[in-house]
Amino acid sequence: MLIPTFVACNKTPEDTPETSGDESSFEFKISASDLSKYKIICAEKANNRVINCALAIRDAIKQLTGITLECTDDFVKAESAFTVGQYEILVGDTNRSTEHISSKLSSLEYSVAVEDEKIYIVGSSDSMLEYGISKFISMHIGEEGIVINKKKEINKVSMADFDDKLMPVLSFDFNEFKDGNTSATNADMSARLVNYDIEGGYKGNAVRFHGTPTKYGGAVLPNGAVYNAVSDTTAYTVSMWIMPYQSYHGSTLYRLLTLFGKGNNEMLIVEYSSPLIKVTAAKPDGSGKVECSFPYALETAIPAFDAVNTNDGVWQLVTITVDYATGKIDFYINGQTVATNDKIGSNLVCDGITGKSTTTYGDCIGGNTKGNSRSFNGVIDCFNVYNTALSPSAVEVLYRSFGSSETPSVTEDQAILDGIVEKLGSGLAVLGNSANTVYRGRVVKADGTDYSVVNPIISGKIHLSENLAERFAKDQNKKITINAVTVDGRKYYPATELCSNFGLQYIDFTAKNGMFVILASDSTMTDKDTQAIERLSTYCTVKNYEPKIPVEQTRTVIATSDTAAGDYTYSPSIVRCSNTLYASRDISCDRTEVFASEDNGKTWEYRGQIKNLWWATIFAHKDELYLIGRYDTLGFGTGGDHYIGVTKSTDGGRTWTAITAEQGGVSYNGYAVHCGPTPVIVANGKIYRVFESTKGEKRVFIAMCDVDADLLNPENWSFSNHYSNNSFPNEGNAVVTPDGNVYILARLGTETAFLMRLLGNNNIAEVGRINFPSTANKFTCRYDAKTGKYLAIVCPLVDPDCPYQRNFSALAVSD
Structure with missing residues (x-):
């Protein structure tokens, strides 16, 4: 029978009064024989986590009583004769008026309530609902049915509820430093810090790394530190607070964590980019490797550069669980699960982590000790390792336990x-x-x-x-x-x-x-x-x-962009042809626009444009006006044919020749090319322009054409042999020296450039990295015959926290 009981009172359900007086005397029983009257209800549009909660109750009841209840949703057809059932177990928020229960919950709380013959189980989040369901099953469901001793209870979940599972086996809080080292808070171990600064962290101090591609940085742990800490387990969890600074392209990966397993094999690699974090996990021996990306979006004050969004400038708790028993990888941001579209499968299933590590590489927080990976660009704090796969509810409790940040993020x-x-x-x-x-x-x-x-x-x-x-x-x-x-x-x-x-x-x-x-x-x-x-x-x-000097006295506005419409100015370029100055820009990698000034730059007018051409340089050759850049027949990122596009104007930039495979469309083996509006130079009877390609290996090459040839004829263009380097020097400037040699000066990193030389056999030889007074951005460089010096317009490093800042200009000079 359904028996809600009170002091000195035994009533049938039909006679049950409202609760009053001492609620501790309340008892609600559903006998096993009466359970068959019940249905388990969740919202019509409930997510999988809520649905799984409902199924967990169903399975528990079946296992303990042998009775299988129907699981369904709360859909009620409008204007139908259907009436809501009297006997329901409601899981999560539904249309059965559960808001008056869930609205009273604060974070890390769940509630079990009884009203009439209905049982309500709600949580402040999916994780808290899951935890509440597990407690409901263990405390209220038995072989005799369901017994609830309070009409309504609100339960606060804390770390103590998880026993010792939230106690890390290895922890670095980065609060104290000595001689370039920091000690673990719960182990006789220290981490060696490389290329770092000390900054305010989420709690106390933290370490800041600068994301350089030319030298690794990070907190280097002893060889096999994490492996040995979680040995003889089938699962582990790593968690850390991060606050990324300005990242660059969405495709640029910053190494957040490298953990080694048996031998010298990585068992976990975590990499951050603007819109996502990429996780590469493997079995302890390095086999069964799985790569999966977890896209997410947080509110930030930093705009995205070329990605759909960025998560820079925000404190975020990154938590990753790897379970070798099930082959699962779970990823969380700020205590909440983030899904991946990548298939993980069963590649990771194995016996787990056994024995001791034999690696010769140290685990690295914020970098990679094994190779040249770009170290993380931002702050890392509160690194913890657990020898179990924390449950979603445990991860949320972990996140909430930190409270508010002590150091504001960029966004805060x-x-x-x-x-x-x-x-x-x-x-x-x-x-x-x-x-x-x-x-x-x-x-x-x-x-x-x-x-x-x-x-x-x-x-x-x-x-x-x-x-x-x-x-x-x-x-x-x-x-x-x-x-x-x-x-x-x-x-x-x-x-x-x-x-x-x-x-x-x-x-x-x-x-x-x-x-x-x-x-x-x-x-x-x-x-x-x-x-x-x-x-x-x-x-x-x-x-x-x-x-x-006031900018109004030194600069003239050529054109502005309608940023509200999503139009942004890229790739500025300028040239004098005859007595006219011409300037070009591309709009959001969609088209190149051309402007002209007949009064030496005092006033400018729009002349014309060419669609699907961008990153272009405007240049004059034999008193004729040209553009050269990247051209895609269907536009950026939409497929089609890819060309180095060369186009010509004979009416002062108003109209431009079409770019086709037969005219102006120079194919680099069918690959798409990358470049910036870098110089077009003339030397040794040829025209030179630098390009890059990322198809296969990352490569730099020079496109060239005889000065007396038809520049619009694709067959007149040839290419140097390419130079490959995983650091990917790019947007290179072709620079001719007084003795006629052609060099390439390319952007590489903060205050670092990369110098190469074109040899007589058309090979490109590496000269090496050089110190260069610029951020990791595009610059332009020329040799000036009048002064006998090399001149470059650069964006100097003003703020070390913003290595890709682009709103300063300076003139740099070299002999």
Whole structure:
């Protein structure tokens, strides 16, 4: 029978009153004979984890009582005569009004409740539902049926609920460092740190690696450290907090972890890229290798470069379980399962990890001791290894147990900055004796026409330059009626008097940190926001890399992009042909557009475009205008035929010759090519341009054509032999020396370039890596006959945390 019981009370279900008084006396029983009246219900659109929970209850009841209950969903046909069943076991949120139960749950909680003859089991997450189902089965289902002793109970799940399974067998918290080493927190072991910095971590300190392709970095553990820690088990789990910095292409992989098994075979490789993490697992002897990618998307302040999304700039707990008994690999981000579309199969099934490791390589957190892999670019903290495959609920508990980060991530820090800017509103933050101010969320100069002008402190008071005061007054619709102070022929207005003139409040921290904040009508900042004002002062401080001359005096806008429509400017290139300057750009690898200036660059007009050509260089040959770049007949990433595209304009860039296999379509063995808008040079009676290809081995080669030949005839082009290097120097500049030799100077890494030379037999010889004052970005290099020097326009390394930053330009010179 169904028997809810109370003190001194035995009622049939029809007579059951509402619970009142002491709920500890409640008892709800479903005898084995009455269980057949019940159905197990989950939501119509429940995911597989919830469905499996329902099936787990069904299987447990069948095993203990021999009764098989029907599992179905909560679908009810509209306007039908169907009525909801009286006897139901409801699993997860359903349309049977479970929200009043689940809405009261906080994280890491599940609830078992009884209302009338229905049993409700809900969790704050799928993991908590799974844990709650396992507890429900073990505590409430028996051979006699189901017995529940509370009308409603909410259970908080903690690490203690998992006994010792959440105790790592190897752990590095990266809090203390000595002589380039850090010790494990629970073992007599240390890790040797290579090419690292110490930064604030998720908890305490952490290690920062810089993702260089030219030398490995990482925390190097003793040989076989992880293998030996989890020996004599059939499964293991690794977990670590990471905060990636700016990554590059979505296809670039940064080594996050390398673990070695028997011999010198990797048993686990974990690699990070912008939109996903790639896991390569193998049996302890290296056989049965499985590769699978786990795509995911987190909210971040860093925009994706060429991937669908990026997870840079966000703290994230990466957890991976490998189970040799089942052959499963499970992957979690922030305590939640991430799926893969790759098939794992049964390749990993084996007896597990046995004996001791014999590897000669050290496990490496953030890198690879065995080969030249790009080390991780970001922060790693709280590395833990477990000698079991943690369950999904255990992984969520592990994640929740860390609490909030102690060091803001890039994204969290951006949110802090956004909050400061919002508080400042249209007010003005000024640092005494500095040329920089913060206004409307931007750093602006005290004088937009002369960057040497500062907002001085005169007689202990901050003054605003005449230019800044007039701009601010105009924006605020105010009129300056006070007298200025003149110093060395320049006028300045005292900030306090200017605020009185405008009827505005202010915060004067001149004596404290040199800051003065003018509060506009929409400002909500107060003098209690000391940390916010201190943060603003860092942006008001002039950096040594800032331009000294106003950009308006040195640059002319040729064209802008409609970024709202997804149009972005790539591949700028410029040339003079006859008396006209021509500039080109490509729009989002879709088309190349051409602009012209008849007044030496003062004004520009749009001339024309060519579809499906990008990464192009515009150049002049025999007073005729050409473009050369990559051309795909169907556009970027859509298949079709791939060419080195050469096209010509005879009407000043307005129209361009079509690119086909017979005209202008130069095929490099049918492969797609890569390049940048790098120089087209003339030497030794030939035209040279550098390209790369990633088909098969990564290769660099030069395309060339006789200067007197028809450049549009594909048969007139030939190629040097290619140079291959897994570090993949790319976007190479063909540079001709005064003695006629042709060199290739290619981008490689942060403050590193790669130099090659074209030999007489058309082979490309490696000269080697050279120090080069640029970030890991495209640059352009020429030999200047007038000065006898090599000149390069580069993006210098301004912020070590952003090696791919692209919004600075500098002129570099070499003899």
